[in-house]
Amino acid sequence: MSWAPESNNPNFVGQVSTWRRALSPTGNTGDAIYRMLMLAVALLMVGIVVAMVIALLSDSMLSIRQFGFGFLTSQRWDPIKGEFGALPFIYGTVASSLIALLISVPFSLGIAIFLVEQAPQWLARPIGFLVELLAAIPSVVYGLWGIFVLAPFLRNHIQPLLAGAFGWLPLFKGQITGLGLLTGGIILAIMVTPIISAVVRDVLTAVPGTQREAALALGATKWEMIRVVLVNGAPGIAGAVILGLGRALGETMAVTMVIGNRPEISLSLFDPSYTIASAIANEFTEATGDLYLSSLVELGLILFLVTFVVNGIARVLVWNVTRKTGGVGRAA
Amino acid sequence: MTGLTALCTVLAVGALLIILSYIAWKGIGALNIQFLTDVPRPVGEGGGIGNAILGSVVLLLLSSVIGLPLGICVGVYLSEIGRGRFGGAVRFIVDTLTGIPSIVTGVFVYAVLVLPMKHFSAWAGGIALALIMVPIVARTTEEMLKLVPHSLREGALALGAPQWRVTLGVVIPAAAPGIATGAMLAIARVSGETAPLLFTAFGSRFFPTSLNEPIASLTVQIYNYAISPYDEWHAQAWAATLVLMTLVLGINIVVRFLTRKRF
Numbered sequence: 211m212s213w214a215p216e217s218n219n220p221n222f223v224g225q226v227s228t229w230r231r232a233l234s235p236t237g238n239t240g241d242a243i244y245r246m247l248m249l250a251v252a253l254l255m256v257g258i259v260v261a262m263v264i265a266l267l268s269d270s271m272l273s274i275r276q277f278g279f280g281f282l283t284s285q286r287w288d289p290i291k292g293e294f295g296a297l298p299f300i301y302g303t304v305a306s307s308l309i310a311l312l313i314s315v316p317f318s319l320g321i322a323i324f325l326v327e328q329a330p331q332w333l334a335r336p337i338g339f340l341v342e343l344l345a346a347i348p349s350v351v352y353g354l355w356g357i358f359v360l361a362p363f364l365r366n367h368i369q370p371l372l373a374g375a376f377g378w379l380p381l382f383k384g385q386i387t388g389l390g391l392l393t394g395g396i397i398l399a400i401m402v403t404p405i406i407s408a409v410v411r412d413v414l415t416a417v418p419g420t421q422r423e424a425a426l427a428l429g430a431t432k433w434e435m436i437r438v439v440l441v442n443g444a445p446g447i448a449g450a451v452i453l454g455l456g457r458a459l460g461e462t463m464a465v466t467m468v469i470g471n472r473p474e475i476s477l478s479l480f481d482p483s484y485t486i487a488s489a490i491a492n493e494f495t496e497a498t499g500d501l502y503l504s505s506l507v508e509l510g511l512i513l514f515l516v517t518f519v520v521n522g523i524a525r526v527l528v529w530n531v532t533r534k535t536g537g538v539g540r541a542a
Numbered sequence: 543m544t545g546l547t548a549l550c551t552v553l554a555v556g557a558l559l560i561i562l563s564y565i566a567w568k569g570i571g572a573l574n575i576q577f578l579t580d581v582p583r584p585v586g587e588g589g590g591i592g593n594a595i596l597g598s599v600v601l602l603l604l605s606s607v608i609g610l611p612l613g614i615c616v617g618v619y620l621s622e623i624g625r626g627r628f629g630g631a632v633r634f635i636v637d638t639l640t641g642i643p644s645i646v647t648g649v650f651v652y653a654v655l656v657l658p659m660k661h662f663s664a665w666a667g668g669i670a671l672a673l674i675m676v677p678i679v680a681r682t683t684e685e686m687l688k689l690v691p692h693s694l695r696e697g698a699l700a701l702g703a704p705q706w707r708v709t710l711g712v713v714i715p716a717a718a719p720g721i722a723t724g725a726m727l728a729i730a731r732v733s734g735e736t737a738p739l740l741f742t743a744f745g746s747r748f749f750p751t752s753l754n755e756p757i758a759s760l761t762v763q764i765y766n767y768a769i770s771p772y773d774e775w776h777a778q779a780w781a782a783t784l785v786l787m788t789l790v791l792g793i794n795i796v797v798r799f800l801t802r803k804r805f
Contacts, residue, residue, distance in 0.1 A: 243706070248618060248619040251616055252620075252628075255639070256631070259635050261654065262642070262646075262650045265653045266649070266650065318550075319550075320547040321547070321550050321551045324548055328544055328547060337551060337555060340558055341551070341555065343558055344554065344557065344558050346730060347734075347787070347790070348736070348761060350768070351764070351786065352561075354779055355561050355565070403554060404554075460642075460645070462643065462737040463737055487737070490649065495740065495741050507649060514643075514646045518638060518642075521637070521641035522638075525637055
């Protein structure tokens with residue numbers, strides 16, 4: 211064939227072999243190596259995530275076979291009898307994250323609106339930096355502060371007030387120890403606020419100035435104009451909230467230290483609770499027996515799937531808004 | 543209404559200042575040279591966090607050596623080469639990796655490294671931290687590389703440079719400050735990680751002698767001291783927190799200072 215390098219066709223001088231040409235359009239060896247290297251690295255990433263899913267699945271197989279779907283609905287967590295159920299942890303994770311969002315979203319929206327619409331430029335940048343610094347504080351530091359500052363404060367001042375005023379609600383019954391679902395929710399709220407406010411800031415900045423000018427030109431007051439901007443950025447704001455939810459769901463150390471770690475479902479906010487991440491952190495190195503370990507890994511699998519779905523939804527809603535500096539996140 | 547939003551901001555900044563000043567106030571008390579160089583001792587005998595500081599440095603170095611080159615390569619791939627369906631899939635995978643709770647990463651590394659090796663090790667801890675670092679570095683690298691104007695690439699290509707030369711010799715140096723700040727932020731983030739280290743590096747009460755052994759780290763030490771019942775250890779936890787926060791905040795403030803002109 212006339213394109214083969216081994217042929218004696220004088221019309222083709224310096225022809226490159228086909229496999230090298232497939233890898234690099236220019237035929238350059240360096241290019242071929244470079245592209246292969248980059249492809250290998252990209253495939254490594256894919257391989258790691260696939261390996262994660264496989265490892266989590268295979269290590270939780272024992273527990274999945276033993277309990278089936280009942281794992282998700284059973285309230286028993288009894289390592290001695292070998293009966294494990296995830297419902298208390300799912301409840302604790304969801305409840306603490308919801309409380310965190312309930313507290314954090316109004317604050318985050320307020321901060322974002324203040325920084326984007328109202329504060330002068332020279333003030334917005336340093337204040338914005340300070341709010342983002344909240345995200346840089348490690349989780350274990352929040353936990354430490356939570357145990358020794360927030361919990362006593364809640365126990366001595368806030369929770370008696372709440373019990374006195376609203377004690378007739380099942381939400382505020384029970385022993386006041388300072389460590390419980392409410393404390394966990396408040397700490398999570400503080401940790402999640404910088405993330406939600408940062409993304410909402412980006413979303414609001416991305417709303418075109420013409421929208422604001424149009425609203426003002428039609429005679430809107432400043433706050434009516436801000437409402438227009440909020441409606442305009444509503445999908446992005448929803449995405450920011452869901453992103454915060456994703457973070458709150460996976461938060462481990464701070465929650466472990468203040469939530470009380472009791473695997474029981476209770477309606478009261480003062481009672482201790484238990485999240486999936488806390489359970490894994492507390493009991494993983496002390497799990498006796500394969501079924502115990504396998505149940506903990508199954509909890510990890512549930513957490514992985516839930517955060518995967520939640521983050522996916524958030525990404526779809528916020529996909530146009532990227533963080534330029536990225537990486538200003540918080541460690542768990 | 544203006545007052546309300548301003549109040550929200552004041553509360554947020556106030557929370558930050560309260561936390562930081564409390565750490566400084568509580569931590570200063572137990573901080574001294576002996577504390578920074580000694581190993582942990584039984585209650586009543588003093589002791590320090592020397593091995594924890596060294597352990598954290600070792601883990602950070604290990605994870606940076608593994609995670610930074612990998613992350614930068616993935617970022618280069620996403621920005622320069624990855625196009626179409628496969629590039630989109632890889633970007634999706636990297637975004638997924640960013641959102642995985644760090645404790646799940648720890649469980650994965652436990653299953654893949656610690657179980658076969660039959661012991662905890664600094665290697666496992668470093669790899670777990672690297673897995674957390676890679677998606678962060680990849681995303682910031684991709685962002686920084688995208689900011690490099692196309693005319694630079696086109697000029698280099700027009701001069702006859704092969705594609706790998708263009709990327710390595712022109713684009714990456716042009717984006718180098720941004721990539722460096724992204725790397726620093728990733729290091730700051732990873733230095734505060736506790737959960738994945740709980741069952742990979744595990745923790746130790748001695749100075750590290752080999753990377754195949756469990757190794758102490760500042761964050762795990764703070765956690766262990768914080769949940770202990772001894773006041774003396776609580777004081778040491780605050781002092782260790784002060785050390786950790788100095789490192790983390792220092793990096794964040796330096797990065798912000800270096801990137802201020804870009805905005």
